[in-house]
Amino acid sequence: MKSLIRIFAIMHKELLQLSRDRLTFGMIVGIPLIQLLLFGYAINTDVRNLTAAYVDEADSHLSRQLIADLGATQVVALRQRVASVEELVQLLDAGAVSVGVAIPDDFDRRVISRDRPALQLLVDGTDPIILGVAEGLAAIPLQFDSQSGLQPRQRMVEVRNYYNPERRSAVNIVPSLVGVVLTMTMVLFTGVAIVRERERGNLELLINTPVRTVELMLGKIVPYIVIGLIQLVIILAVGRVIFSVPIMGSEWQVLLAALIFISANLSLGLLISTVAATQFQAMQMTFFFFLPSILLSGFMFPFEGMPEIAQGIAEVLPLTHFNRLIRGIVLRGVDVSMMMQEIFALAAFTAVALTLAVLRFSKRLD
Amino acid sequence: MAKFFGSSSPSVIEMKGNGDYAIQARGLTRRFGAVVAVNNVDLDVPSGKIYGFLGPNGSGKSTTIRMLCGLLTPSSGQAKVLGLDAGRDAEALKREIGYMTQRFSLYEDLSIKENLQFIGEVYAIPRRERRRRMDELLSRFSLTERQRQRAGTLSGGQKQRLALAAATMHRPRLLLLDEPTSAVDPSNRRDFWEALFELAEQGATILVSTHYMDEAVRCHKLAILDRGVKVADGSPRSLGENIGTHVIEVQAADADAAHLALREIPRIVSLTRLGARLRVQIPKHIANPAAVVSQTLRDAGIAADIGQVFPDIEDIFVAVTELREVESEAQAADAP
Numbered sequence: 001m002k003s004l005i006r007i008f009a010i011m012h013k014e015l016l017q018l019s020r021d022r023l024t025f026g027m028i029v030g031i032p033l034i035q036l037l038l039f040g041y042a043i044n045t046d047v048r049n050l051t052a053a054y055v056d057e058a059d060s061h062l063s064r065q066l067i068a069d070l071g072a073t074q075v076v077a078l079r080q081r082v083a084s085v086e087e088l089v090q091l092l093d094a095g096a097v098s099v100g101v102a103i104p105d106d107f108d109r110r111v112i113s114r115d116r117p118a119l120q121l122l123v124d125g126t127d128p129i130i131l132g133v134a135e136g137l138a139a140i141p142l143q144f145d146s147q148s149g150l151q152p153r154q155r156m157v158e159v160r161n162y163y164n165p166e167r168r169s170a171v172n173i174v175p176s177l178v179g180v181v182l183t184m185t186m187v188l189f190t191g192v193a194i195v196r197e198r199e200r201g202n203l204e205l206l207i208n209t210p211v212r213t214v215e216l217m218l219g220k221i222v223p224y225i226v227i228g229l230i231q232l233v234i235i236l237a238v239g240r241v242i243f244s245v246p247i248m249g250s251e252w253q254v255l256l257a258a259l260i261f262i263s264a265n266l267s268l269g270l271l272i273s274t275v276a277a278t279q280f281q282a283m284q285m286t287f288f289f290f291l292p293s294i295l296l297s298g299f300m301f302p303f304e305g306m307p308e309i310a311q312g313i314a315e316v317l318p319l320t321h322f323n324r325l326i327r328g329i330v331l332r333g334v335d336v337s338m339m340m341q342e343i344f345a346l347a348a349f350t351a352v353a354l355t356l357a358v359l360r361f362s363k364r365l366d
Numbered sequence: 367m368a369k370f371f372g373s374s375s376p377s378v379i380e381m382k383g384n385g386d387y388a389i390q391a392r393g394l395t396r397r398f399g400a401v402v403a404v405n406n407v408d409l410d411v412p413s414g415k416i417y418g419f420l421g422p423n424g425s426g427k428s429t430t431i432r433m434l435c436g437l438l439t440p441s442s443g444q445a446k447v448l449g450l451d452a453g454r455d456a457e458a459l460k461r462e463i464g465y466m467t468q469r470f471s472l473y474e475d476l477s478i479k480e481n482l483q484f485i486g487e488v489y490a491i492p493r494r495e496r497r498r499r500m501d502e503l504l505s506r507f508s509l510t511e512r513q514r515q516r517a518g519t520l521s522g523g524q525k526q527r528l529a530l531a532a533a534t535m536h537r538p539r540l541l542l543l544d545e546p547t548s549a550v551d552p553s554n555r556r557d558f559w560e561a562l563f564e565l566a567e568q569g570a571t572i573l574v575s576t577h578y579m580d581e582a583v584r585c586h587k588l589a590i591l592d593r594g595v596k597v598a599d600g601s602p603r604s605l606g607e608n609i610g611t612h613v614i615e616v617q618a619a620d621a622d623a624a625h626l627a628l629r630e631i632p633r634i635v636s637l638t639r640l641g642a643r644l645r646v647q648i649p650k651h652i653a654n655p656a657a658v659v660s661q662t663l664r665d666a667g668i669a670a671d672i673g674q675v676f677p678d679i680e681d682i683f684v685a686v687t688e689l690r691e692v693e694s695e696a697q698a699a700d701a702p
Contacts, residue, residue: 002490005487006487006488006490008487009487010488012484012487013473013484016475016476016480017473017475017476020475021475200474202472202473203471204437204467204469204471205471205472205532206488207437208437208460208463209460209485209488209489210460210489210490211488364436364437364438364456365432365437366437366438
């Protein structure tokens with residue numbers, strides 16, 4: 001009972017301080033919104049309107065039809081017509097265009113005889129995403145008009161796109177962004193929580209009261225769990241309104257996954273707080289942890305493509321497990337019971353980090 | 367581990383036989399690396415009294431207080447505080463003592479009322495009792511009108527009253543105050559000491575560190591600390607009686623000349639100017655100190671009124687620290 005009163009006292013105090021700290025308060029709402037808009041709009045792997053130029057040496061009915069069809073895909077924006085292939089190459093070299101379309105003068109004959117490729121795409125291959133898009137462009141079945149008597153070539157392999165039929169990046173990014181934002185804010189908030197009290201001299205008073213270490217830690221964590229859930233709601237709601245990312249699975253399961261993921265991050269933050277001597281150090285440690293989380297968790301690059309060592313590191317990061325959970329629940333509508341190993345991994349991380357934090361924290365000054 | 371979770375019941379008070387002492391320490395020592403911050407300090411602080419620690423900055427006052435409230439573990443020696451071992455039973459002790467840190471350590475972004483409420487909750491004082499106690503403290507320390515003001519915007523005196531109110535919230539039997547008046551003006555200091563006497567009358571034991579001489583005299587008993595060593599202790603009166611020097615006051619028309627002349631007295635312990643007056647301290651073993659002083663002045667052709675006086679606290683402080691200096695120099699000279 002007394003224990004509850006003390007935990008409540010710490011929570012109440014944290015919330016009061018939080019409501020007066022405008023910067024932190026702004027970060028709670030600002031970080032998710034800014035990140036969501038930045039990532040949602042900027043990181044776009046469904047590339048559209050690549051700048052392109054073309055040379056049409058055939059200048060036939062068929063070639064003009066082709067140019068019109070390419071333009072209609074909106075994958076390339078054919079801005080410029082040039083006279084020769086050399087000019088096309090110059091534009092590529094200068095970086096003025098990403099794609100060049102070269103139509104040879106015997107284009108019509110090539111299309112009919114089908115013995116050689118009918119046209120060439122010159123692609124700036126330095127960006128793999130553009131290269132991939134251009135390769136996709138090569139596979140576009142060109143619908144020539146029926147008079148020419150040509151049937152579109154049949155593709156060898158048909159790709160069926162599950163869960164994201166329109167191939168929009170936002171669908172992939174928004175749910176994962178929940179994890180990224182929570183990692184950043186939750187670790188940071190609790191990372192400075194105890195250090196700040198030490199820096200301001202409050203800790204010497206606090207450790208002289210009967211408050212126990214566990215009570216202090218819980219009292220510091222609980223308010224931020226609520227804040228984390230607020231951020232979750234902001235991201236998913238805005239993601240739904242602006243980027244039309246639906247939640248396929250159960251909202252309760254999203255909440256459950258987020259709850260345990262938030263706890264993992266807060267515990268890590270507290271651990272950082274017991275190690276760091278200043279708030280600045282705590283921030284440095286937070287970013288030391290944040291960077292691998294972003295790079296290795298599967299948020300940026302597919303997990304399967306990474307070398308084994310990187311995968312090993314990724315398995316320790318809470319964000320990796322949360323990404324699997326949130327993508328599963330939100331995008332595929334999977335029931336959380338099918339992904340219990342991820343829940344267990346997050347729970348284990350929380351338990352270890354919190355125990356270490358409690359062990360490291362001493363109610364003494366020596 | 368367990369001591370951070372559990373609230374091991376306080377051991378039965380073992381020191382009933384040896385008089386009524388709130389604090390008893392023997393050989394208390396604390397090292398920080400090579401530095402000995404507190405060196406072999408013995409303390410006997412009687413219950414219900416105000417006990418002072420007098421000493422300059424760096425004399426080990428804060429370190430001693432932190433060991434007594436269990437914040438620092440002694441390197442050697444031990445302390446019994448309210449019958450509990452300050453090291454082993456630190457958690458049980460925390461419910462019984464109030465500690466006021468040297469630096470303001472309440473929350474500057476919380477109001478006076480919120481701070482007190484927080485402290486009340488952390489000590490798990492029941493709600494009704496907590497409210498009553500808060501009203502009582504707010505009015506006792508004249509903070510009622512400002513109770514909604516943020517602590518960070520308070521003056522030095524107001525902050526210190528708030529800190530004392532917070533430290534006494536749970537009615538501790540022992541108050542440890544670490545230089546409570548260092549950022550406070552004289553009139554606030556007077557009020558503060560009135561409050562301390564009130565608390566002592568109500569039965570609390572108070573240990574207060576200070577570097578103000580006038581505050582030290584107000585204590586029932588005091589210990590003088592110098593570079594980690596307790597160089598003297600006792601009531602201000604007994605300290606004056608047992609001082610190792612004679613104190614001679616000289617009133618001369620030409621104080622500057624007198625000052626120069628008196629400097630030449632061999633084995634003089636100290637010479638202090640107080641406006642037109644001079645205070646001279648001469649070792650106790652010199653039989654007729656007033657005669658030595660008057661002879662010296664007469665030789666220099668300076669007219670002056672001379673009289674032996676009872677040492678004040680500053681004399682005592684200067685005497686114990688200077689004599690220790692002389693001793694350690696003598697020891698250093700003896701050493702090969």
